[in-house]
């Protein structure tokens with residue numbers, strides 16, 4: 677896979693070089709063309725290691741050891757520079773992870789893993805707290821209420837920076853929303869979020885198994901794949917075009933799963949916008965899987 681990503685990278689640089697050489701013929705000096713080529717190569721040679729699908733202890737199926745501190749410690753030891761916090765239908769521990777991770781130079785995409793009406797799992801990320809809160813209100817208004825008495829399906833604690841329990845969510849979080857995938861995608865888009873159908877290759881809750889096809893008109897930033905299959909195999913099996921980016925994530929529920937698989941972001945610097953551009957293969961940014 678590394679060979680493939682390198683050749684993709686080279687091709688992109690060749691294309692960039694070609695575009696610049698045309699500009700150069702149109703009037704720029706040769707020196708400035710070379711300078712600009714070097715600059716472009718340098719800018720886009722930054723690769724950041726990411727795992728965008730990590731649950732905290734808030735998810736009933738996740739280990740209670742999945743505290744923000746433990747997640748950050750493991751992410752750091754795995755060399756991850758970008759992580760996504762994606763509890764089932766809840767964003768409520770994500771900001772705490774983000775705040776703590778900043779001190780360790782790890783960028784956190786804050787969001788959730790949403791269960792659509794069709795029982796497809798999708799990752800949704802937002803840049804700002806107000807967007808995150810608005811999305812949470814949307815999810816809360818649409819979720820099917822299934823009681824989770826005495827942590828029957830697993831405890832669902834929202835915690836504070838001292839790792840003390842602020843709230844135990846009383847209803848079962850992974851329950852399906854009453855909204856379909858397209859309605860949820862439109863909501864995410866209206867909040868300038870990132871939308872990624874998760875583990876599309878998985879038999880349970882994966883888009884291809886649940887729906888058979890990508891619904892026509894559905895907009896998304898990338899497709900997520902599980903740790904079980906390679907990008908190459910998924911592209912071949914489901915006929916996924918190269919213009920659709922694929923990210924591979926661990927879907928960690930236990931500490932030792934974090935960073936088991938990962939995705940490289942080829943971007944200039946880490947920011948929400950740069951990550952979104954890479955997923956959409958814009959301005960020379962792109963992603964490559966492990």
Ligand SMILES: [Zn+2]
Nearest residue numbers: 789797874881
């Ligand atoms: Zn899932």
Ligand SMILES: [Zn+2]
Nearest residue numbers: 729731789927
């Ligand atoms: Zn998950």
